[in-house]
Amino acid sequence: MSSATSIVYVYGVLTNCSDLVLDFPPGDLAGIVESGPLRILPFGDIGALVCDFILPDGSDLKTILEDSRSAERMILNHHLVLADMVSRYTILPLRFGAVFAEDAGVIAALGGRYSTLQKELDRIDGAIEWGVKSFCNRKMFSECVAETVSEISVLEKEIADQGEGKAFFLRRRIQRLILDEVEKTLEQCLVGAQDQLKSRAIEETLVKLQPPTVHGHKHEMVSNRSYLIARGAEDAFMQSLDDLRVVYAPFGFDYQINGPWPAYSFSDQQLGGGVNDK
Template sequence: MRSATSIVYAYGVLTNCSDIALDMPRSDLAGLVKNGPLRILPFGNIAAVVCDFVLPNGSDLETLLEDSRSAERLILNHHQVLSYIVSQHTILPLRFGAAFTEDAGVIAALGGRCSELQKALGRIDGALEWGVKTFCDRKLLKQRVRGTGSEISDLESEIAKQGEGKAFFLRRRKERLILEEVEEILEQCVVGTQEQLEPSVIEEALVKLQPPTVHGHEHDMLSNISYLIARGTEDAFMQSLEDLRLAHAPYGLEYQMNGPWPAYSFSDQQLEGGVNDQ
């Protein structure tokens, strides 16, 4: 039987200080392999949060990640650890899969990108990521447009007076007007949403729209945005979002908020020199 292999896995980077406590409950470290407690590896003013993973039977991280179930469990572990730490400290998430053969490799990688990592940490310092997804009931919105547009009402009256031939073309014109009005209202709602939330937002990032098979909502996704919000200002952000819910509900809009998260959307950092880079 081959001997077990140990790797040092890096989750993220934070500002090095003496009061860092990473006593995460072992039950929350849901990794697929035997792992040790979280540790801090410092380099100057920054430090990496790492954990020792023992890979069974001489396996390696790349082989484990080829199995979808194993990869899913390790990704969950990565997210759980970062989410736990961000509840106490500002942490710069690293890309999933930053594994090294020993501590010295992590420290060397920190040294190689120290200035860039410090700058990235400063960008998100004291902030958390919140996501807001906007959905639209277009059927409800079309009904509202049909009942409020004066030009559309005039067309409906004209259609009732015409024969089938001319009425057909008038109905098509009416539907075009309804669609144009719907898109105009949606654009106004999107702009209004951004203006209302802006005072509480440090930075925002557009996230790819999800298909119904992923988001599971009965209506279309209109927008998917991540916001960087300063700690302590979440209540103002949530109140603004609640005001938007009330104002836009008659137009068929619905907002879903999620978070807080580590600043995934505002960081794309990796450490060079890991076992997967060789």
């Protein structure tokens, strides 16, 4: 007769957690498995934020995650727990899926990576992640750029005096001039905006651009970056973003901010024991 299996799931690693009070809302954290309360397993001055999951009879986490709906719910749970914690504490997020058979395995893993984890926690201490997505109305931006290219007006006047054959090639030349100038000016605008936001951040990193089916914006995404911002410096960062909106909105730019998040983009740590490690 099969019996239920208990595993220890690890969300992330905290520092200075001896007096930490965990008050995450009670309930079924995972949504698909019975779970116990959040708790901390300490090692030195760091500790792992964990939860006990009781898996259904004869099942294991890898099997559960083969079902896409179950996987989505557990990934959401992983994020919600970390997002709740980061609003109050510095926590180093771990990759989704770090599981151990018992507490001793977690503690041993903390000991084996102690110096690395401590260094990473020091790096993000007192900071949280904010994401900024930049979008551009290409048509509006191209029209603005075209007005600045003096050679275009000269070519347009020349077209009026030419036959259809040469006029065709002159119009193609105008199109190429505009396209080249648009790309050059777009890059300048992006660099200028990034420099302004980066000056308010501890670190910044590039994130993969998203297709319209994901970002849902009516215009093209031209930049997607994450910024590690010190607590207390968020207002200055937001003000810089508002300043960019004022400057660049007339040229077709729009900015969306998301967060605050745990430092997902600035950490790729794992303890081992994950479902993808085998």
